[in-house]
Amino acid sequence: ETGVTQTPRHLVMGMTNKKSLKCEQHLGHNAMYWYKQSAKKPLELMFVYSLEERVENNSVPSRFSPECPNSSHLFLHLHTLQPEDSALYLCASSPSGTSRTGSSNYEQYFGPGTRLTVT
Amino acid sequence: GQNIDQPTEMTATEGAIVQINCTYQTSGFNGLFWYQQHAGEAPTFLSYNVLDGLEEKGRFSSFLSRSKGYSYLLLKELQMKDSASYLCAVRDQGAGNNRKLIWGLGTSLAVNP
Numbered sequence: 001e002t003g004v005t006q007t008p009r010h011l012v013m014g015m016t017n018k019k020s021l022k023c024e025q026h027l028g029h030n031a032m033y034w035y036k037q038s039a040k041k042p043l044e045l046m047f048v049y050s051l052e053e054r055v056e057n058n059s060v061p062s063r064f065s066p067e068c069p070n071s072s073h074l075f076l077h078l079h080t081l082q083p084e085d086s087a088l089y090l091c092a093s094s095p096s097g098t099s100r101t102g103s104s105n106y107e108q109y110f111g112p113g114t115r116l117t118v119t
Numbered sequence: 120g121q122n123i124d125q126p127t128e129m130t131a132t133e134g135a136i137v138q139i140n141c142t143y144q145t146s147g148f149n150g151l152f153w154y155q156q157h158a159g160e161a162p163t164f165l166s167y168n169v170l171d172g173l174e175e176k177g178r179f180s181s182f183l184s185r186s187k188g189y190s191y192l193l194l195k196e197l198q199m200k201d202s203a204s205y206l207c208a209v210r211d212q213g214a215g216n217n218r219k220l221i222w223g224l225g226t227s228l229a230v231n232p
């Protein structure tokens with residue numbers, strides 16, 4: 001248990017459906033992330049939110065729409081997905097900002113992921 | 120370009136020692152992480168190196184050489200539960216600590232009895 005929860009754990013959706021993935025962190029962190037993990041590919045960073053402001057958007061198709069209503073919650077809204085979007089979607093959180101020493105480990109804590117299958 | 124290389128698969132015997140290597144070529148460097156990921160589970164943090172040298176944490180140690188763009192994760196007294204994928208990730212240069220991590224493909228380690 002890492003303090004980051006994701007729902008649902010498994011999702012099967014058709015290409016015309018609209019669904020949302022939810023992530024919640026109980027660690028008091030200020031930064032949250034969405035990653036896509038596909039077989040035989042490195043973890044792909046999709047979005048980063050810091051203090052509820054989107055600070056990174058890695059050329060993700062518009063059929064993926066993130067939302068961060070507060071520092072504890074992160075959503076990924078899905079619509080008109082393609083079969084190649086089938087993957088494990090991981091949420092993570094970490095502290096944000098710069099320490100006085102200018103560097104810190106500030107590792108990311110991951111949720112268990114949502115296994116998404118697009119049919 | 121940004122590139123992280125690590126072996127795809129490794130096998131080892133219970134009780135033995137295994138070293139998983141990671142080499143990187145990135146435009147910036149602000150620390151290197153190792154994560155463990157069991158099948159179907161979330162990656163969990165193992166170690167962090169930002170200065171050259173060895174960081175030891177129980178059965179696991181991690182080494183970094185910034186001049187060589189090289190790190191390794193050393194696992195001692197292997198146990199069956201250490202069978203997992205081990206991910207190497209480099210944090211990009213920049214202000215703030217929510218900087219982008221560049222990930223390797225992971226090394227799938229199988230520990231045999």
